[in-house]
Amino acid sequence: MLGTLTLLLSCQLAGELTARLLHLPVPGPVLGMVLLFVGLLVRGGVPEPLQETAGGILRHLSLLFVPAGVGVMAHLNRLEAEALPIAAALLGSTLIGVALTAWVMSILSRRSPDAESGNGEDVP
């Protein structure tokens, strides 16, 4: 647990430093993810403690968005004044985004032989 947390933070820190040093427009944590991913490729497997801690954090991923979400309080005036365009834009663009991405992906990968079955995973 402690070791894994250190590993995750180190990857993030390395990502932040790389982004700043090389003036990349990419956020540090995303580079950290790439770094850890490459590390796992080199090592050729996920160590048990990492699997456990990562699983634990990701199970409650949505909790981590709560503090930023409460920021809605600070913008009530604008949200009220532009309620219709904001609501329509968020609803429309999100549903378009989810549907279009998934649809394009499923159309294009249908050609590969095992596309539908997802390697033996059950599909509804």
Place this chain on the structure above:
Amino acid sequence: MSPDFHEIWVYLSASPLAGLTLTLVAYQAGMWVFERFGRRPALNPVMIAVLLIAATLMVAGIDYRTYFDGAQFVHFLLGPATVALAVPLYRQFQQVRRSAVALLVALLTGSAASALSAVAIAWALGASERTMLSLAPKSVTSPIAMGVSEQIGGLPSLTAVFVILTGIIAASFGSWVLNLVRVTDWRARGFGLGVAAHGIGTARALQVNEVAGAFAGLGMGLNGLVTAILLPVLYRLFFT
């Protein structure tokens, strides 16, 4: 109010402990409601938690900044959690490699469509330029979205709110719209949620299926990259 009580109140409303505890309690209340009523996606735990906390703060007269002093410890974990997404991604790497071309085309289409349709709809309904610019990066995870928003002249904190709302919308209606367009492939369903709705979409995908979760995490990471690079360029094309 007795003096003792008053002192305690002053301590509580200024201490980070209260904000932090409130966040965890509200989230667990949200989870409880979500589980209790049959895991209905419309009862998104994040939405319930946000409403509970906002209501509590307003009643108690505590401003957002004071609350965030405590809640930032939770907020901070977004970074390590993003890094941790490498694990499900690695476990699905064989599948990712097999569908690399499909992923890339879907990513670019979905990324552009999310940002452009948001701005177009807002523009058509008469939103202010500030609001439109704050909407553009709303599909990617909040640290990236806020950075991009600042770069193109939006309001970062408003963008953070749009990011969360986008996630809640996708978590609530994502399965419905995916069924509507008849996509049954878990990889595609997950990828769509991740590209269009970052971490909250990914959290939703992880709840449903591990393959979907891994592809959602991948979609979130990749769209973070694409949006961070592409949006500032698009902005220069359209707005200057």
